[in-house]
Amino acid sequence: MARALMFQGTGSSVGKSVLVAGLARSLTRQGLRVRPFKPQNMSNNAAVTVDGGEIGRAQALQAQACGVAPSVDMNPVLLKPQSETGAQLVVCGQVRGAFRARDYQAIKRELMPDVLGAFHRLSDEADIVLVEGAGSASEVNLRADDIANMGFAQAADVDVVLVGDIDRGGVIASLVGTKTVLNEMDAERIKGFVVNRMRGDPTLFASGMEAIAAFTGWSPLGLVPYLDRVKELPAEDAADLRSDGGHGGSVRVVVPHMPLIANFDDLDPLSAEPGVDLIIAEPGKPLPLCDLVILPGSKGTISDLAFFRKEGWDIDLAAHVRRGGRVLGICGGYQMLGRMIADPKGIEGEPQEAPGLGLLDVCTELTAEKQLVEVSGVLVPENVAVHGYEIHMGRTQGVDCGRPFAWLGGIPDGARSVDGRVWGTYLHGVMQSGAAREALLGRVGMVTGPLSDHEERVEAALNAWADHLEKHIDMQALVALARPVSRG
Known part of the structure; x- marks a missing residue:
């Protein structure tokens, strides 16, 4: 018994x-x-x-x-x-x-x-x-x-x-x-x-x-x-998200801390990487100069997008891109990077729509059906194996989807901008794989040897x-x- x-x-x-x-x-x-x-x-x-x-x-x-x-x-x-x-x-x-x-x-x-x-x-x-x-x-x-x-x-x-x-x-x-x-x-x-x-x-x-x-x-x-x-173990509470960089890493990654941030353990492999300075940008402060900005998942995409604009981070992000910086949007962050987010059925509150940040030529419609699935495939264009999971409500379509971020089970996922410097994906856990992390950091100029899977660090x-x-x-x-x- x-x-x-x-x-x-x-x-x-x-x-x-x-x-x-x-x-x-x-x-x-x-x-x-x-x-x-x-x-x-x-x-x-x-x-x-x-x-x-x-x-x-x-x-x-x-x-x-x-x-x-x-x-x-x-x-x-x-x-x-x-x-x-x-x-x-x-x-x-x-x-x-x-x-x-x-x-x-x-x-x-x-x-x-x-x-x-x-x-x-x-x-x-x-x-x-x-x-x-x-x-x-x-x-x-x-x-x-x-x-x-x-x-x-x-x-x-x-x-x-x-x-x-x-x-x-x-x-x-x-x-x-x-x-x-x-x-x-x-x-x-x-x-x-x-x-x-x-x-x-x-x-x-x-x-x-x-x-x-x-x-x-x-x-x-x-x-x-x-x-x-x-x-080194995944945190449960967003209040535990605290990092100001300063570790001497060769690559600086900035993550804006929005009120309804979700699935933020996507950031753990970067936080643990010795060559990376992960900086959590807190409200009231501009986005610092960096190599890569990551817009993480959100439980209220339109609400967090409005907060992002209120903080003036949209202006900071546009300047970052003009300087040649890279951007990665994951799930809700991916939706924010598009031209428009529509919520006709009131999934996140009252029916509404909001203009996105316009860095990807895609549009999103929030839907009642929730995608919950473990997935694996390859990163594009590096053809490196990736795995993780999807957990989202919404469909994203547009011209930039013709340049997918990854192929997952033979199906295209996400989008890349024409210049290849802005990426969006629905794939959570993309940084867990050492090979995928190495490829993505390589896009921002970080040269590494083979990186281990983050799961090994968690197990230890x-x-x-x-x-x-x-x-x-x-x-x-x-x-x-x-x-x-x-x-x-």
């Missing part, structure tokens, strides 16, 4: 996702069949699954840590923000519609059967399921009809380990305070705690661990020192992180807290 254990946090971004990934890799190396599960996720960083759906990117990383392909059951409810108050709802991998925050709270209870069904299907193929909560366990204002934290723990009869982040400060108060605000039944679900991201001498916090245990009655399972290599980081956790977490005590999965 499968067992399960849930990891909730004192707040967002305390390291739950990477903690579960590292524990999953550790337990998998011990010969256990491990599966990750997150009842509800909110992220525009999504991954395509082998069963034709999409889930949060963090759960795809956790699946990789388990040595299995990602499936929609690992993240049955995914919210993809489209504005400050609304999000696209994806249930079991497929789009259910768009909802404002208050409206979603009203329908949340209806999703619990989908959540429990996915959890039990995963349990059927596992020895242990590692469940990740969302946000903070102490959000008592959202406790009614909760499916992400204690609501799920009670419904699935799963006990909880609470994770706090000492690097943020106030970790004793945040852990002890969580118990204080929870109702008695929910507080009893928490059996142990982990303090994450300790910098400096860990012995200085030994009395802190004892104090938390004394105040709460929970088992101290580990004080985890900060590990720099965790930065996962193993290093698992080694680290095994040194600092009582793995035996942690696994002992996992309870048999109940279907009552």
